[in-house]
Amino acid sequence: MAGPIAASQQRRLLPLLLLLALAIAAFQASAVSAAGMTRERRLQLRDKVKEQFNHGYDNYMTHAFPHDELNPVTCTGRSRDSNPDNWNVNDVLGNFSLTLIDSLDAHAIMGDTKRFEDAVRLVIRHVNFDLDSRVQVFEVTIRVLGALLSAHTLAVHPTIGFQIPWYADELLVLARDLGDRLMPAFDTPTGIPWPRVNLRTGVLPYEAASTCSAGAGTLLLEFGVLSRLTGDPKYEAAAKHALLSVWGRRSPLDLIGNTINVLDGKWINELAGIGAGIDSFYEYLFKSYVLFGESEYVDAWDVAYQGLIKHVRDERGLLYKTINMNTGALATTWMDSLAAFFPGLQVLAGDLKNAAALHQLYFAIWTRYSALPERFDFNTRAPTISSYPLRPELIESTYMLYLATRDPWYLEVGERFVNDFEKMARVRCGFASLADVEAGTHEDRMESFFLSETLKYLYLLFDEENFVHTLHDNHVFTTEGHLLLLPYSLQNHQSASAPTSQSDNPKSIGTRVCPRYTPLPSERRSKPPNTKSANSPPVASETMDMIELLVAGTRQEAREGLQQVRVEPAEGSRYTPARIVQTATGLLLSHLAGVTLGIADEGPTYRVKTVNEIVLSATDTITVPARGVAFLVSADGDSAEFEASPLIRLVVEGLDKELPLALATYGPALASGERIDARIVSPPAAQSERSKAGIALGCTPHPVDVAASLIEGNMLLLSRGGCSFSEKTAWAEIAGAIGVVIANNQGSGIFPMAPGENVTVDTASIPSAMVSAREGAMLVQLLRKSASGSLKVQLLGPDEVGDAGGEGGVVAAVTGEVLDTRVQFGGRHVSNIRVIRSWRRKGEGGMAGRRDTRGGRSLLEPGRGFWCMRFCCARGPAVSCGVVT
Known part of the structure; x- marks a missing residue:
């Protein structure tokens, strides 16, 4: 039938x-x-x-x-x-x-x-x-x-x-x-x-x-x-x-x-x-x-x-x-x-x-x-x-x-x-x-x-x-x-x-x-320039444009033909380096002050194609809060009062006072009233890899056994010196730490730490903060007296934050309202810069589009990083923590 x-x-x-x-x-x-x-x-x-x-x-x-x-x-x-x-x-x-x-x-x-x-x-x-x-x-x-x-x-x-x-x-x-x-x-x-x-x-x-x-x-x-x-x-x-x-x-x-x-x-x-x-x-x-x-x-x-x-x-x-x-x-x-x-x-x-x-x-x-x-x-x-x-x-x-x-x-x-x-x-x-x-x-x-x-x-x-x-x-x-x-x-x-x-x-x-x-x-096919091919790739021209931009060459090659413009605030303005976070749709910037833009003339508009050393694709958008462009609003130039990140506090069990910390300009910010409960530890290190106060520098990968038994899920006490602050944070995060406290070893003050000179994209997902040399030494002494080798601590956010969630508030998905504010260059609109009213946290989920390790599990997994690929499949490229970027 x-x-x-x-x-x-x-x-x-x-x-x-x-x-x-x-x-x-x-x-x-x-x-x-x-x-x-x-x-x-x-x-x-x-x-x-x-x-x-x-x-x-x-x-x-x-x-x-x-x-x-x-x-x-x-x-x-x-x-x-x-x-x-x-x-x-x-x-x-x-x-x-x-x-x-x-x-x-x-x-x-x-x-x-x-x-x-x-x-x-x-x-x-x-x-x-x-x-x-x-x-x-x-x-x-x-x-x-x-x-x-x-x-x-x-x-x-x-x-x-x-x-x-x-x-x-x-x-x-x-x-x-x-x-x-x-x-x-x-x-x-x-x-x-x-x-x-x-x-x-x-x-x-x-x-x-x-x-x-x-x-x-x-x-x-x-x-x-x-x-x-x-x-x-x-x-x-x-x-x-x-x-x-x-x-x-x-x-x-x-x-x-x-x-x-x-x-x-x-x-x-x-x-x-x-x-x-x-x-x-x-x-x-x-x-x-x-x-x-x-x-x-x-x-x-x-x-x-x-x-x-x-x-x-x-x-x-x-x-x-x-x-x-x-x-x-x-x-x-x-x-x-x-x-x-x-x-x-x-x-x-x-x-x-x-x-x-x-x-x-x-x-x-x-x-x-x-x-x-x-x-x-x-x-x-x-x-x-x-x-x-x-x-x-x-x-x-x-x-x-x-x-x-x-x-x-x-x-x-x-x-x-x-x-x-x-x-x-x-x-x-x-x-x-x-x-x-x-x-x-x-x-x-x-x-x-x-x-x-x-x-x-x-x-x-x-x-x-x-x-x-x-x-x-x-x-x-x-x-x-x-x-x-x-x-x-x-x-x-x-x-x-x-x-x-x-x-x-x-x-x-x-x-x-x-x-x-x-x-x-x-x-509709794209024919690459200077090709000897008799045929064209079976992809649309707009797709080929994106591909060519993604693989076109080095940053230097991508900058050729662009006007390099450094965005300068009014004379005498104070600001910390802009925090830059890369997302699937482009870049999030905390502000534009001091940022170098590579600008291309596209007829009726301009388009930013590079931000500092970062090359953008044809569809990437730069998103900035209104506070981050306030100094550009008037022709006279308002003061770019981007002060150091607000002070946060460390409460240590057994101490009758809170220790003031300066939050780093990279990594996630802490919202007003936010609290992280944890234990702080100081990892072992060879004498050559310690400060005079006996605190580990943290400039090399932490051993797997130390990461698994001591660091995972804890905050890490490290010392300034030996490498950039962001390197210390990166190795700590790979080992499974949920935060880093870095003791100053010069002078008696604290300041908001900036990433290394070659770091152009903020990839840190755990908070980092500086404590003074004297109070860092105090923490070391308390740790040595502790039977468990750790101290119970609370990391507290600032008492008050500004309208943008504090300096460098680029820690969450962009959920702010888009403003009718356009950034111009040479009298023409810059088409791929979007100004929004504010950054706001997206529910309770932490940092959408970013790594959130406050639960104690780092993205690369505690103490393991990429080493597992070495032991899994010989087909894979030989990698180790030393080549993680």
């Missing part, structure tokens, strides 16, 4: 329809491809990529095999070493010929049947996993287990063309053996796996209990396929439980954090985003649905993606920020290269518009350096980690966008990649990672993913006739670029059709139908 397709049938068909949609798009748009690039040129580029692959692989086999990786500069092999702290190497390399294994399916995808068979034979003869190697579960799963499963399915597939007559499931046997050796990692109270195992002995007694969300949630594709192929459900069950266990601990914003404790399931690092430590969690959430067809994964994906779009993506629809998973507060101003995978995932999920915009942002960074730096700061417009280990993420997204749109622009992007690899990375014995994208220097390492992913995706971009594009089985590429196939006979059809609260709703299912792709008209 004819009629609508039942909801359960639709759910079973959706993964296949997703794949068919990409294939149909590829077929229907072939004429567009031909118009953009000739078939001859496309095949030349395809063959060039294969030559590059052979150059890397042949040199590995000649100079490095059976080692794990190739050192292409010195033409030697690389394997693990005896240094337990060399995690970037030893987490990945296990003395099992990693590059040989990781490259297996690349031979088949590049059409080299003989090399594929030869490589399979070498793996069978030389590889075993009975090794005394402590490796990362995540890395070995995606690089090794995934490669073995992919090669096995290709070697036995009856129609693709790579079936090996003599093959008897040896790779599957190896895969199962490896899976069994990894299974002890899942033996935790939460089901979230330990980050590392010893392949011979299991989890070691001293193993760290912290793992990143990506490490725990990026196992299901490989372990699931292992279960389906062997008939043993334990592998899939363990990986599925780990994925859903992390997801079940999401925040009220439907975001997951970066790092979690495998024993108690508590978040160690609450940073949320789409980059290092989190990236492939989202990838596997959706791809598990595509491969297995089970609706619970896409249900979770729907919720997760909405959380990202609502909270992580900025208001301009371009940047995906790093924020606090619970508050949504902006945490960093950088983006990392691993997040360049996300446009490809958005393509698979059907969000082509957002995918194209984010891809173009990353490609704009690439065009500036002919590579993609590990981390790029969109405030300074410069890399903060300048290396590039030949990662595949941007190439993968380019391939996916071309597959879905057949827009010839993406072929030109791919050609740029081919040429840049040749120019920047090719050396005599392979392709070398870039140690510094700005200097063009090499690191003597060719990671295995350059062959298994980077060049594979680049090859597929130009090989439109590849068998991958016409597969009928459910299939996905893993996060390591391995092709996993799942025939219909191995799908769990009962689970796929089981009703869920969301998937049983036909309306919900309808929202998962990808809209038809409509290319952006040429008149």
Whole structure:
């Protein structure tokens, strides 16, 4: 009987329809491809990529095999070493010929049947996993287990063309053996796996209990396929439980954090985003649905993606920020290269518009350096980690966008990649990672993913006739670029059709139908100046304007052509330096006195493009309270009476008097009547890092054990000297302190402390104040007498505040009324300065859009900062507290 397709049938068909949609798009748009690039040129580029692959692989086999990786500069092999702290190497390399294994399916995808068979034979003869190697579960799963499963399915597939007559499931046997050796990692109270195992002995007694969300949630594709192929459900069950266990601990914003404790399931690092430590969690959430067809994964994906779009993506629809998973507060101003995978995932999920915009942002960074730096700061417009280990993420997204749109622009992007690899990375014995994208220097390492992913995706971009594009089985590429196939006979059809609260709703299912792709008209596309490209990026010109401003260059480059104007108050006026807070929509300034503005002439109006050293985007707004521009109102110039911040007070248990403190000009202000109850402590420090009074200077990262046992949730007593005041506050905040009291060591007075000379954006979220040298010494003596090593204190706000909430009242969301007051320059309106009546606190929530740590939990988590990323995923860039900006 004819009629609508039942909801359960639709759910079973959706993964296949997703794949068919990409294939149909590829077929229907072939004429567009031909118009953009000739078939001859496309095949030349395809063959060039294969030559590059052979150059890397042949040199590995000649100079490095059976080692794990190739050192292409010195033409030697690389394997693990005896240094337990060399995690970037030893987490990945296990003395099992990693590059040989990781490259297996690349031979088949590049059409080299003989090399594929030869490589399979070498793996069978030389590889075993009975090794005394402590490796990362995540890395070995995606690089090794995934490669073995992919090669096995290709070697036995009856129609693709790579079936090996003599093959008897040896790779599957190896895969199962490896899976069994990894299974002890899942033996935790939460089901979230330990980050590392010893392949011979299991989890070691001293193993760290912290793992990143990506490490725990990026196992299901490989372990699931292992279960389906062997008939043993334990592998899939363990990986599925780990994925859903992390997801079940999401925040009220439907975001997951970066790092979690495998024993108690508590978040160690609450940073949320789409980059290092989190990236492939989202990838596997959706791809598990595509491969297995089970609706619970896409249900979770729907919720997760909405959380990202609502909270992580900025208001301009371009940047995906790093924020606090619970508050949504902006945490960093950088983006990392691993997040360049996300446009490809958005393509698979059907969000082509957002995918194209984010891809173009990353490609704009690439065009500036002919590579993609590990981390790029969109405030300074410069890399903060300048290396590039030949990662595949941007190439993968380019391939996916071309597959879905057949827009010839993406072929030109791919050609740029081919040429840049040749120019920047090719050396005599392979392709070398870039140690510094700005200097063009090499690191003597060719990671295995350059062959298994980077060049594979680049090859597929130009090989439109590849068998991958016409597969009928459910299939996905893993996060390591391995092709996993799942025939219909191995799908769990009962689970796929089981009703869920969301998937049983036909309306919900309808929202998962990808809209038809409509290319952006040429008149709306942006053509970058001085380009030799025959095509234009498929993004609107206004989006390209924002992208170019975000990555245009250094601050000096951004200032070129601007009028630099210092806003001067009347002679003799007194004021503290303006407090500047960066938000998602621009800047909040406490006042304009003494601020240097870079002003551009835009015809009928002027626009501020830089504030001091901060470069603004085309949509950024500068918001200032009326009090902060009062001195500009009359032609004569009113006095800018911006006095020092009002005095606050410290009440110490056992003292019969209140100690006066001067609040810093950076960090949050205290409102009238506000009170912070806490305990104050003085951290231990070496003699060289103490003042004459014996108080720690606090100019270096606090040790993790001290932070966890002493500093977390307390106020910190430090001494002036050794570094800037803001540096002391930053290290204290990273260690989990909720406030800082800094004792003066010169003279008997106190004053409002200013940040360091190079600090242009206020990022402090805990209050800092100065106490006199005499009263600081008194606090030290009281602490020494205290049995607990701490004192109970109350930090009290000022008795009275002015109409703007005190100097530097930029501590809350802007909820003031906009005034009909316009700032002018040269007789014309400055279009992006907004004057409001006052700053007001937004309810009881503290500082909207800022980090609020008065509850005793710092944004970066007590004593941990970014160190957790070092111990989570070797894929992530090497970072430490020393490079936190």
